[in-house]
Amino acid sequence: MKYHFKLLLSAGVLATSLGIQGAHAAKTSMTIALQLEPPHLDPTSAAAGAIDSVLYSNVFEGLTRFASDGAVIPGLAKSWEISEDGTEYIFHLNSAVTFHDGSTMDANDVKFSLDRARAEDSTNAQKALFSGIKNVEVLASDKVKVTLASPNGSFLFNMAWGDAVIVAPETIDDIKTNPVGTGAFKFSNWVQGDKIELLRNEEYWGKPAHLETATFKFISDPSAAFSAMMAQDIDAFAGFPAPENLAQFESDSRFQVLVGNTEGETILSTNNKMPPLDNVKVRKAIAHAIDRQAIIDGAMFGYGTPIGTHFAPHHPDYVDLKANSNYDPELAKKLLSEAGFSEGFTTTLKLPPPSYARRGGEIIASQLRAVGIETEISNLEWAQWLEEVFRGKDYGLTIVSHTEPMDIGIYARPEYYFQYDSSEFQAVIKALNAESNPQKRSDLLRKAQRIISDDYVNGYLFELAFPTVANAKIMGLWENAPTQATDLTDVKWAD
Amino acid sequence: MIKYFFRRLFTFVLSLALASIVIFSLVEIAPGDPASFMLGINAQPDTIAALRSELGLDQPKINRYFDWIGGMLTGDFGISYTYRTNVTEMVGDRLWVSLPLALYALFLSTVIAIPTGIYAAAKRGKTGDFAVISATQLGIAIPNFWFAIILVGIFAIKLQWFSAGGFSGWKDGLFNGITSLTLPAIALALPQAAILSRVMRSALIETLGEDYIRTARAKGLSSAQTIWTHALRNALIPVLTIIGLQFSFLLAGAIIIEQVFYLPGLGRLVFQAITQRDLIVVESVVMLLVFAVILVNFIVDITYMLVDPRLRQDSI
Numbered sequence: 001m002k003y004h005f006k007l008l009l010s011a012g013v014l015a016t017s018l019g020i021q022g023a024h025a026a027k028t029s030m031t032i033a034l035q036l037e038p039p040h041l042d043p044t045s046a047a048a049g050a051i052d053s054v055l056y057s058n059v060f061e062g063l064t065r066f067a068s069d070g071a072v073i074p075g076l077a078k079s080w081e082i083s084e085d086g087t088e089y090i091f092h093l094n095s096a097v098t099f100h101d102g103s104t105m106d107a108n109d110v111k112f113s114l115d116r117a118r119a120e121d122s123t124n125a126q127k128a129l130f131s132g133i134k135n136v137e138v139l140a141s142d143k144v145k146v147t148l149a150s151p152n153g154s155f156l157f158n159m160a161w162g163d164a165v166i167v168a169p170e171t172i173d174d175i176k177t178n179p180v181g182t183g184a185f186k187f188s189n190w191v192q193g194d195k196i197e198l199l200r201n202e203e204y205w206g207k208p209a210h211l212e213t214a215t216f217k218f219i220s221d222p223s224a225a226f227s228a229m230m231a232q233d234i235d236a237f238a239g240f241p242a243p244e245n246l247a248q249f250e251s252d253s254r255f256q257v258l259v260g261n262t263e264g265e266t267i268l269s270t271n272n273k274m275p276p277l278d279n280v281k282v283r284k285a286i287a288h289a290i291d292r293q294a295i296i297d298g299a300m301f302g303y304g305t306p307i308g309t310h311f312a313p314h315h316p317d318y319v320d321l322k323a324n325s326n327y328d329p330e331l332a333k334k335l336l337s338e339a340g341f342s343e344g345f346t347t348t349l350k351l352p353p354p355s356y357a358r359r360g361g362e363i364i365a366s367q368l369r370a371v372g373i374e375t376e377i378s379n380l381e382w383a384q385w386l387e388e389v390f391r392g393k394d395y396g397l398t399i400v401s402h403t404e405p406m407d408i409g410i411y412a413r414p415e416y417y418f419q420y421d422s423s424e425f426q427a428v429i430k431a432l433n434a435e436s437n438p439q440k441r442s443d444l445l446r447k448a449q450r451i452i453s454d455d456y457v458n459g460y461l462f463e464l465a466f467p468t469v470a471n472a473k474i475m476g477l478w479e480n481a482p483t484q485a486t487d488l489t490d491v492k493w494a495d
Numbered sequence: 496m497i498k499y500f501f502r503r504l505f506t507f508v509l510s511l512a513l514a515s516i517v518i519f520s521l522v523e524i525a526p527g528d529p530a531s532f533m534l535g536i537n538a539q540p541d542t543i544a545a546l547r548s549e550l551g552l553d554q555p556k557i558n559r560y561f562d563w564i565g566g567m568l569t570g571d572f573g574i575s576y577t578y579r580t581n582v583t584e585m586v587g588d589r590l591w592v593s594l595p596l597a598l599y600a601l602f603l604s605t606v607i608a609i610p611t612g613i614y615a616a617a618k619r620g621k622t623g624d625f626a627v628i629s630a631t632q633l634g635i636a637i638p639n640f641w642f643a644i645i646l647v648g649i650f651a652i653k654l655q656w657f658s659a660g661g662f663s664g665w666k667d668g669l670f671n672g673i674t675s676l677t678l679p680a681i682a683l684a685l686p687q688a689a690i691l692s693r694v695m696r697s698a699l700i701e702t703l704g705e706d707y708i709r710t711a712r713a714k715g716l717s718s719a720q721t722i723w724t725h726a727l728r729n730a731l732i733p734v735l736t737i738i739g740l741q742f743s744f745l746l747a748g749a750i751i752i753e754q755v756f757y758l759p760g761l762g763r764l765v766f767q768a769i770t771q772r773d774l775i776v777v778e779s780v781v782m783l784l785v786f787a788v789i790l791v792n793f794i795v796d797i798t799y800m801l802v803d804p805r806l807r808q809d810s811i
Contacts, residue, residue: 039533039577039771045546047535123546125534176579191664192578192585193759193767217661221754223644227659228757231651353770383527383772390536404537 027493028212030474032486033228033237037193037218040176043162044117047125049403049484052162053238054196054216056485059100060165060181063091063110064156070263070315070405070482072160076105076182086151086436087134093142097205099168100186107144111136113166114146126163153436157406162483184209184489194218198488210476210492229255229469236470236477238486241355243301249469258468259303260480261314263405266304266356268364268459269398273419276345277396283456285335286397287325289371290364296462299359304462309449310408313463314480317445321453325460332371344372347396351377352385356464357399364399364459390417401464405483408445409433411452420457499800507793514785519560522774522781528552529576529772550576563778572779577771582779585764592662593753593760596676596683597745603684604691605738611688612695612734617722619700627692634689643682643755650678660756679756683749687741694737698730705729739795743788 036050043051043060057065065075077091097105116122118130132155135147148155158164171180179187184206185198196216200209217234219225222242228234229249240246249255268290276282296304305313308321336342351361358379365375375397380388389395402410412429414421425448432444453460466481476491530546531538547553554562566573572582615627651659657678665672702708703726711721750762757763761780768776 037767039773040579046533047538048533120541121545121549123534123542123549125538125542127539127542128537191759192580192588193763194662194664194757217757219660219757221757224647224660224755224757227644227647227651228661231647231655231659233651233658233661381527381770383529383532383770386531386536387526387528391531402536407537 026495028210029214030211030236030488030491030493031215031217031234032488033217033219033225033234034486035218035220035225035239035241037220038196041179041187041190041196042175043165044113044167045123045125045176052484053486054198055179055181055183055187056162056165056483057183057487057489058185058198058214059179059183059187060162060167061183062159062161062165064160066160066405066482066485068478068480068482068487070312070480072157075160076110076166080156082436086153086434087148089146089148089155090139091144091146093144094205095142097182098203099171099182100180100201101168101171102203103168103170105166105168105182106141107138108141109166109168110144111138112169113164116167116172117164124163126161129158129161129164151434151436153433153441154406160483162485185214188213207489209489211488214488214491216486232471236468236474238466238468238477239481240467240469243303243465243467246301246303246467246469254472256470256472256474258470258477258479260466260468260478261305261312262403262464262466262481263312263407263483264401264403264464265307265310265312265407266360266399266401266461266464267310268461269400269418270458271393271395271397271417271419272421272457273393274347274396276339276341277347279339280456281335281339282341282345284325285332285339285371286368286373287456287459288328288335289332289368289373290325290459290461291327291367292322292461293327294367295360295363298363299356300462300465303465303467305465306462307460309453309460310402310411310458311445311449312405315406317442317449319446319449321449321460324453325456329367329371336372341372344374346374346376349375349377349397349399350385350389350395351379351399352382352389353379354401356401360399360461364397393417393419397459399461403464403484408448408452411448411457418458420452420455422451422455425451425455496800500797503793503796507789510789511786514789515564515782516560518778518781518785519563522778523556525772527772529774532772533577563775567779567782573775575768575773575776577768577773578776582776585776586761586780586783589759589761589764591665592676592758593746593749593762595672596680596749596758596760597742599673599676599680600683600687600745601738601742603680604688604741607684607688608691609695609734612692613699613722613727615692615696616699616703617718619696624696627696631689631692634685635693637686639682639686640751640755642685643679643752646678646682647755660758662756662758662760676758679749679752679758682755683745683752687745691734691737691741695730695734698733699726702726702730739791743784743791746784746787 034050034053038051038054039046039048041051041055043055061075063075063077064072067073076093076097078094079092081090093107099105114130114133114136117124118133132148132152133146134149137145139145167175168180184201184204186201188199189197198214200212219228225237225241226245229237246257250257270277270283272278292306296302306322307313308324311318349361349365351357361377365377368375389398409429410416411420412426428444428448432441435441435444468477470477473494475494478487530543530550530552534543534546563573570583575582575585611627615624618624647659650656657674662675708721708726711725749760750766753760753763765777765780
């Protein structure tokens with residue numbers, strides 16, 4: 001705010017001294033708030049979405065990248081050729097790409113980055129993305145060949161993740177505190193606990209950014225987020241944490257509210273091996289006992305799209321299977337008595353910290369109680385949840401949003417925390433991974449969605465919404481969140 | 496006297512050693528693994544094992560305990576698991592926010608509490624006293640975070656006199672720094688002032704009932720003169736004790752206020768470190784706070800000895 005004032009003042013003085021009337025340059029700095037601060041600044045060695053929220057596309061780029069609608073488009077690789085059998089990819093790199101330290105980005109950096117991610121001692125949180133790579137070979141300084149062990153239809157998609165960005169061997173040691181990438185912004189400064197500042201990269205190989213400086217602020221408390229926005233201390237808040245306040249911003253002409261979609265399927269995860277939840281009739285009863293809209297309204301203040309399977313509704317291959325588990329408490333009771341639980345039963349409901357889980361959990365508990373299922377609710381911190389529920393599999397039910405894009409493949413892993421073991425489903429995913437024909441892939445994806453919906457693996461609740469509150473004069477912000485990113489490369493102030 | 500000093504010193508060192516064992520065990524027993532937390536739900540077991548070994552978490556607990564203690568003795572608190580920077584530096588940076596905030600709040604609380612406490616004691620049983628008692632009752636009852644939200648609503652959103660939070664560091668000038676800490680300091684100070692004011696009032700009333708006060712009045716001093724020259728100095732002793740206690744509370748207890756005003760202070764650091772299972776940061780910061788409290792106590796014990804001649808005899 002004060003900076004804004006100073007800037008206006010100096011612009012004003014300049015205009016007056018030059019004798020220009022009414023000249024008004026657009027502002028070139030912006031302060032964007034996020035709820036979570038990155039633990040460190042290496043997107044290739046942590047799962048924290050906050051790292052990508054600051055750095056993806058702004059500072060670091062990969063061979064391919066996600067566009068705001070989720071499409072995979074060329075990044076550092078301007079084009080590629082795929083061999084007939086689908087196991088060899090030849091990437092042609094953009095020329096004249098330099099890292100922020102001035103060194104050239106070439107095929108050796110690509111090889112280094114991919115080899116590092118798949119190495120034995122790699123600490124890449126998404127190492128599975130690289131597991132199919134057999135060999136990476138430098139053909140020329142702007143040409144690199146990646147050989148896969150078997151065809152993988154998602155390979156280009158995998159390379160667009162923030163975990164697959166290209167880094168340089170010279171700067172890797174300090175990457176956690178001083179990230180050096182190829183993006184339109186350079187990392188400038190990090191005041192831990194407070195803010196990260198980025199500066200425009202004047203030597204950027206692509207279209208230069210409009211903003212000269214961008215500051216990310218970290219405000220975790222929802223009421224503080226509201227105050228900071230209202231007091232206009234910040235210009236935008238990506239992933240605004242208080243859905244209850246969105247209506248107020250919508251009715252205020254100083255602000256704009258964008259509610260975009262995400263890749264976050266929020267589900268009532270069910271332990272498929274824990275009796276009586278191992279009985280498909282019981283899981284079906286739970287699915288019919290849940291009123292999705294009541295949860296969206298009660299826990300998310302109406303923001304969220306109901307889903308009937310583990311798939312993002314905005315995706316072209318999405319199948320609407322909500323009718324498979326429509327709200328029907330009478331049917332739920334009938335199914336329970338058929339399964340031999342006419343008196344109901346008791347199970348655990350373990351809730352991680354986000355409000356969708358804590359608020360949603362209370363609502364689900366009361367909906368389940370209405371059909372005779374009692375739940376023992378316990379609130380866990382994330383670290384506890386990971387240990388007890390995710391790794392220990394010591395739970396009956398839990399609520400969590402799976403935010404990784406296109407992650408239906410997790411159902412093919414019988415050791416995964418919901419312990420769903422279906423050879424039919426596993427065969428579909430295996431076929432999908434080997435398939436590169438778009439039509440056949442699409443058919444397989446639809447089949448996969450139907451199988452898990454028919455098996456009532458989990459209770460499918462809603463797709464998380466991504467609300468952004470911003471100053472009304474800001475243009476070019478991403479509305480949707482196809483991956484965790486706050487892409488500022490095309491953001492500017494209206495004149 | 497020497498014996499007394501060494502006994503206190505021994506207690507000081509023993510308390511620190513015990514505290515370090517308790518802190519280390521509690522933090523280690525708490526469920527949750529920092530490596531799993533950092534790598535999230537898609538990580539493969541071998542990746543987690545690789546990170547655990549990189550962080551040194553695969554070492555036996557006893558080795559890690561002695562590494563930690565050994566490091567601390569030389570001023571090296573280790574490297575944060577999540578931030579990957581030196582804990583000593585991190586704590587140092589955060590202290591530049593938390594320490595001035597605590598001092599500022601303490602200053603405000605003292606400046607408000609002492610005059611109101613004296614005023615109430617002087618007017619005891621009258622309307623003025625009643626007003627102070629009611630106000631302090633309210634001050635104690637209102638939680639400081641709620642008060643903080645109200646302050647932000649009025650002074651940041653409505654009047655726009657202050658920003659709603661954040662602290663950009665002392666580099667932007669002393670005035671800017673103080674301005675950004677003003678609302679948080681008021682929010683922290685008022686409940687403390689309410690308590691302190693009550694302590695001041697009752698201590699002064701008690702002193703005013705002493706024989707030497709009656710003597711002072713009998714020799715012809717006015718009520719005000721008696722309070723200023725005789726009663727106040729004696730009544731300040733319990734007040735100072737409370738101020739000392741409040742300081743450690745303000746330094747360690749500002750976690751919620753730091754969240755509400757998103758200040759990069761020690762409280763917020765500990766809060767984040769606990770959620771992320773950044774064990775080494777939690778252990779070190781808690782140990783540092785314990786050290787500060789024990790050190791203050793030690794100094795107070797030694798001061799007692801200097802003040803109270805009876806303690807200087809070696810028989811005690």
